[in-house]
Amino acid sequence: MELKEGRESNPVGSIYRELAEVEDRLKEFTASVNDSQLNEILTEAQIKLDTARLHIVEAAVRTALKDTSLSDSLIENRQDKKLFPDNISLKQALWLTEQLKEEAERLGMAVVIAIADKAARPITVQSMEEAYIASFDIALNKAFTSAALKMSTSELKSLSQPGKELYGIQNTNEGKIVIFGGGEPLIYKDTLLGGLGVSGGTESQDSALAAYGKEKLKEAFSWI
Known part of the structure; x- marks a missing residue:
């Protein structure tokens, strides 16, 4: 140039x-x-x-x-x-959704993918063909949970067991709090950008796919 x-x-x-x-x-x-x-x-x-x-x-x-x-x-x-992004944009959310759909297809999964902004409001939700109908709301709630609480739903699972400090939290927020894997906070340079929810596979499959999406977004933001 x-x-x-x-x-x-x-x-x-x-x-x-x-x-x-x-x-x-x-x-x-x-x-x-x-x-x-x-x-x-x-x-x-x-x-x-x-x-x-x-x-x-x-x-x-x-x-x-x-x-x-x-x-x-x-x-x-x-x-x-405003030197760095502090909220995930629609363009970024749609791009990330496509990356996750490709990975899900590669793994033979049919899932629903939901992405919320840093205020836990949904930006986009997409259902792959053959995904369970019930997975739609579950994915949305996983995205809500991970953004609202700034932690993965897998981490929340361990903190919400009987005797733990967050036991019963799933009964708050009109039942929108999810305490099993598949939700990840989207973070860049220690700043919460939003939340990601994946539903349709086993808990371990959903967790792995959500973790993949979290890292994929970091990769896209990195210029190195």
Whole structure:
């Protein structure tokens, strides 16, 4: 790519602008593509570009501020500065759903996949063919639980056994709290973005697929 004028005097700003231009062209191209597989690849590339630009902003802050403690404080307070994503978007949720559906098909599973935002409100829910009807509400409630309590439903299971500190929690919140595997909080850089719920397989299968989705989202956000 041809370097823009001003790169020498302000390299971070120049790189940021160039990435923004690439992302704009990528979005235009993605909108014109009819091939679903290629579209998924392009969407993943867009997410990675978004994240790369956020990392560049962080680098610029650290470079501009000579006082390391002050720059660290600003980065830690990134939710207010909007330097990093603090809530999962619909585009990201739909992309993650497609990744999970592909993995479920590879494993021979038919599941319902639900994703909630950081306030535990549902963003998207999709049912694969042959998935159980009952799995729809279960997946939604797993996504709600993992976002609302900021923990996996597998972890909650151990904490809600008789004699444990959260025993009986499944009877709260109008019965929407799920205490078996298949729900995972979606976290990036220690920030809760939302919750993921998977239902349709065995408990261990749902747990494994949800954990796969959690890591897949981290991978998409990573620019390294």
